[in-house]
């Protein structure tokens with residue numbers, strides 16, 4: 001894959017060398033880029049990341065949208081040593097997975113058909129995979145890499161990609177990106193150590209053929225309080241999207257699990273993120289979450305107004321979460337019934353279909369027992385049975401889960417690996 005990318009980059013360079021100047025929004029620099037490094041009049045070649053500089057209007061985005069976003073362009077200093085290390089990193093795959101029986105008893109989707117066992121839905125998900133937790137761990141700010149937080153391992157990411165699971169959601173902590181002392185409005189002050197870890201993770205995923213979901217895992221909070229700096233949130237996403245939109249396989253998950261806050265503020269924050277990213281000319285998929293922990297089972301009651309969000313690129317989806325234990329919190333390994341998965345998303349599915357929007361289940365999980373496996377199978381089958389759902393990611397893989405955490409799908413020994421890797425694979 002990497003050699004293909006280099007070849008493509010070289011070809012792109014050849015075709016662009018004829019033109020004296022790069023096109024608006026076109027590439028104008030980056031590793032292995034041989035094309036023109038200046039832009040047509042009125043556009044400025046703007047450094048995004050080590051792999052990509054881009055012609056942007058007026059040097060920094062074009063405005064537009066409903067939120068005024070101003071960002072000081074920063075030149076990010078990337079360590080060459082780190083890039084070299086990354087490029088020479090080799091991944092060895094040694095894990096093997098034993099197929100386990102898929103329990104379908106009592107599932108709402110029990111028809112034998114061409115799809116996974118017990119599910120006759122045949123269309124494909126765009127996104128199916130796992131969360132890779134760790135960079136959002138702990139409370140220390142900025143925290144120390146390897147002590148307070150960690151990044152997912154390339155081996156773990158590769159394990160899922162090798163099995164056809166293409167989506168990797170990467171939770172990050174906003175305070176570690178934007179130090180509270182200088183706030184959200186000043187991207188020039190953002191922490192480049194933490195961001196370089198994010199760049200390496202996202203680059204690895206997308207260079208290996210996967211889709212990387214960047215998730216601001218902050219529950220609608222910043223520095224201990226409800227996040228009210230709507231403009232700053234836009235500034236942050238404008239900068240972060242500019243720095244990380246390496247290619248179309250990078251996905252922006254604006255904010256994880258808003259809760260106990262004003263619905264109007266949730267709407268404004270989401271709209272600010274949408275408008276800010278689009279003002280950069282970036283059309284990558286954007287995921288927006290809702291209030292009340294973005295729960296699928298309560299979505300219609302709490303988040304109906306989010307249907308009024310506007311996306312000028314027409315490439316967004318509503319991200320919901322759903323756990324299958326009695327209170328839906330994901331803290332018990334017992335499931336209420338064989339059908340609780342399908343039951344809990346049915347009203348949300350109806351909402352997505354009624355409003356003609358795409359939806360995504362960004363977190364789900366359950367214990368490794370027969371009843372939960374049936375419920376998860378029923379959930380995935382129900383998702384797959386509606387065109388509205390573009391996919392789902394299991395919570396969670398990650399190198400730091402305790403060995404007995406029941407939803408850990410970290411290979412090779414996470415508690416959920418044996419039951420749920422094969423089940424997820426059957427839905428690829």
Ligand SMILES: *[C@@H]1O[C@H](CO)[C@@H](O)[C@H](O)[C@H]1NC(C)=O
Nearest residue numbers: 142143144145191192193194
């Ligand atoms: C940036 O974050 C790292 C941890 O990711 C931390 O060690 C470092 O002190 C932070 N830098 C600044 C300037 O705060």
